[in-house]
Amino acid sequence: MSYLLVGNYGVGNLGDEALKEYFLNRFPDVEWKVVSANPRKGELARLPLGIRSLFKPWWKTVMELKKSKGIVFGGGSLFTDVESRRACILWWWHAFIAWAFRKPIYLAFQGIGPFRTCMGDKLSRWVTDKADYISVRDEKSAVRIEHWFKHTKVIQTFDPVILLIExxxxxxxxxxxxxxxxxxxxxxxxxxxxxxxxxxxxxxxxxxxxxxxxxxxxxxxxxxxxxxxxxxxxxxxxxxxxxxxxxxxxxxxxxxxxxxxxxxxxxxxxxxxxxxxxxxxxxxxxxxSVDELKKMALVGEKSLIEKLS
Known part of the structure; x- marks a missing residue:
């Protein structure tokens, strides 16, 4: 089973690369198609949202999305505009194309918010409303989206990178x-x-x-x-x-x-x-408690495995 794995990968940030490592290693039955800002061999380019990205082979990403079983937003604080107002637009754009192709949208181990702008808030609400699966990595995210329109329950989990640390x-x-x-x-x-x-x-x-x-x-x-x-x-x-x-x-x-x-x-x-x-x-x-945090992360892992199967 093939899924697109979308995150803030390929920008040189250790945390995001650790999240990618987690998904690649802990879900052996899933054929991941990694979407990256700077794709390596076997990875896909992000969908275009600017002049430079137009010259990357984004059409391959569209083709793989059409063939896939869905799109997974894999960890991180993707839906927040604290650092960049462009971030929510970028990830909404990927979700919108998946929705247009009638592909399931999975929000896995997400940190959602806070928001500095109304646009960031509204775009994140749209994605949450269209999601087929939602797990959040912290209580503040869970509380923040508690009263948003959703079509699935929200699973409280924790950042899965903690499972990589012995x-x-x-x-x-x-x-x-x-x-x-x-x-x-x-x-x-x-x-x-x-x-x-x-x-x-x-x-x-x-x-x-x-x-x-x-x-x-x-x-x-x-x-x-x-x-x-x-x-x-x-x-x-x-x-x-x-x-x-x-x-x-x-x-x-x-x-x-x-x-x-x-x-x-x-x-x-x-x-x-x-x-x-x-x-x-x-x-x-x-x-x-570290043990409790790891248990919460495992709850998120188990629920995602069941959803993707």
């Missing part, structure tokens, strides 16, 4: 190290908080992790943090590398969702810094 593999090697995980668009408030935390204790070391080292803005933010906090910039390209670095620390300050998840999974003190009230970082805290 804490036992990294052992107990915690030191008096502060790990800071910024975003490419971390603001001055984050920089100020990072500086305050770096000066609040006599850390043995301050580690600044870059999860998207190919991005110019993220490199700039990391250099600013190094100037303010000292320490060393380290690049990570996989969940394993991320966990290996975080396992060495006792405290993690993160504005990246999957940096926060790794900290929780490895039992580290987490200081998550949200970008906007109700966003994905606002849902992570040290009171959450």
């Amino acid at each position: 804490a036992e593999k990294y052992g107990n090697r915690s030191h008096n190290v502060l790990t800071i995980v910024p975003r490419k668009n971390s603001d001055k408030l984050f920089l100020v908080k990072a500086k305050e935390m770096s000066k609040s204790c006599k850390w043995e070391f301050v580690s600044i992790l870059s999860l998207n080292p190919g991005n110019r803005d993220e490199r700039r933010i990391c250099k600013e943090l190094r100037t303010l906090c000292g320490g060393e910039i380290r690049t990570v390209g996989s969940v394993d590398e991320l966990c290996n670095e975080i396992s060495k620390s006792c405290c993690v300050m993160s504005q990246r969702y999957h940096g926060g998840i790794a900290a929780l999974a490895l039992g580290k003190k987490l200081e998550s810094v949200k970008q906007l009230g109700g966003d994905k970082l606002d849902t992570l805290n040290n009171d959450q």
Whole structure:
């Protein structure tokens, strides 16, 4: 059975690539056709929403969609306009074409909202209304869409990347190290908080992790943090590398969702810094049981397997 797998893949972001890895590895009976911003061999281009994308082979994506059993929006915070107003339009466009071809739409492990614009809200409501399956990765998303028009129940789950993290593999090697995980668009408030935390204790070391080292803005933010906090910039390209670095620390300050998840999974003190009230970082805290979070993720996995079968 063939399904299109759509997400923010191919942009160099570790979290989104980890989600792609999860779907490819945990659903062996599904023939995934991965839709990517920068498709590798065997992957498909996104549907066009701009001049540059018109010159990519998007028609192959349309052909594969016609032959497929449906389209799966696989994890991440796709339907939010906190970082980009264009995001909701892009993912709505993919859902609209699938709907036009009468293909089922599956929203899997989604973080939905918050929204800065009415357009982002309305487009996300449209997709939710047309979806044949919905699972959300946090309670705030579930509450946000509770009273939206839907044709299926909403399954409360958790981000499945946590299922890729085996804490036992990294052992107990915690030191008096502060790990800071910024975003490419971390603001001055984050920089100020990072500086305050770096000066609040006599850390043995301050580690600044870059999860998207190919991005110019993220490199700039990391250099600013190094100037303010000292320490060393380290690049990570996989969940394993991320966990290996975080396992060495006792405290993690993160504005990246999957940096926060790794900290929780490895039992580290987490200081998550949200970008906007109700966003994905606002849902992570040290009171959450890792075992319970994994159980919730497995509930989402089981329900999706049953739906796709």
